[in-house]
Amino acid sequence: MQQLPADLETFKRWTIGKIRVTRVLELPPTAFDPAIFIQATRREILDHGDWLCPSFATDDGDIILHFQAFIIEAGGKRIMVDPCIGNDKPRGHPLLDMLDNPFLERLERAGFPRESIDVVLCTHLHVDHCGWNTMLVDGRWVPTFPNARYLFARREIACAEIDSDGDAAAIYQDSVQPIMDAGLAELVDPGHVIVEGVRLEATPGHTPGHCSIVISSGGHEAIITGDVIHHPVQAALPHVSSNFCQDEAVAIATRRSVLAHAADHDVMLLVAHFAGSSGVYVRTDGDAWTVEET
Ligand SMILES: [Zn+2]
Structure with a gap:
């Protein structure tokens, strides 16, 4: 595992019709042995090195991943999607454990002070997609985005492993329960329209209640895909x-x-863990696909 040098202060933005999306990274791009994350070998990565390197893989066949959030601006609202890992949280994996990271300051420099966020959405409730739901203040977990409604997929909440002895129970206790207790949570179902042109769609498998966010405006479409693909x-x-x-x-x-x-349908995918530009178009290649960075 190796964090790569990168400029975290230049904020990539996309425009989909009248809707704008900005990404803000929490960690520098990080190179991993692929086996840590996906069921592929370095050899398989290098077999596709001609289009994976240098944005998505190293010359040694390590995969490069991002940990980042996307902010949608649509209909006068600011929607935070997948608020990353968070600070001060005890977690099983050393990369994620007890972070002390200026993510909120970076978010503000991108133009999004935390008080200005209207809606928070988690594609699912894994450790790296809901951490900044809360922050530690005077020893208590409080909502990071005090003026936001936090939307959770009803099925994802129903399937949360709150009695497990791994990270899942801790994640629920420090990143979901305080939002419920503060009365800021709203349970929604696939198909839910957040604002005109932004809706939830069920994309199960990674977790049972996993949802993606479909953005459509002016005849263009993009999908924030969470962990449908890593x-x-x-x-x-x-x-x-x-x-x-x-x-x-x-x-x-x-x-x-x-x-x-x-x-x-020429739809742009905005992918939580894709490095490089993180926004890609998908091109058919025989019975599979390749991607092209935006
Ligand atoms: Zn993830």
Whole structure:
């Protein structure tokens, strides 16, 4: 595992019709042995090195991943999607454990003071997608975005493993329960429209209640895909799941369906863990796909 030098203060933005999306990184791009995250080897990564290197993979076959949030501006609202890992949280993996990271300051420099966020959305409740839901103040977890409604997929909450002895219980206790206790949570179902042009769609498999966010405006479409896909090599090898997918068969079917839809309809995918520009178009390549950075 190696963090790579990068400029975290230049904020990549995309425009989809009248809707704007900005990404803000929490950590520098990080290179990993692929086996830590996905069911692929360095050899398989290097087989696709001609289009994966240098943005998505190193010359040694390590995969490069981002940890980042996307902020949607639509209909006069600011929607924070997947607020990363968070600070001060005890976690099992050393990369994620007890971070002390100026993410909120960076978010403000990108133009989004935390008080200005209207809606918070988590594609799912894994450690790296809901951490900044809360922050530690005087020994208590409080909502980081005090003026926001926090939308949770009803099924994801129902399936949360709150009695497990791993990170899942801790994540619920420090990143979800305080939002419920503060009365800021709202349970929603797939199809829910957040503002005109921004809606939730079910993309199960990685977790049972996993949702993606479909953005459509002015005849253009983009999808924030959470963890439907972790690394671009999975476009070429869609049967490759992450090590964290709860139902692999469903995850593979969802991944194939999202990739096919994106390729057939020229839809941009904005992907939580993709390095490089993180926004890609999907191109058909035989019975699989490749990606092209925006
Ligand atoms: Zn993730």
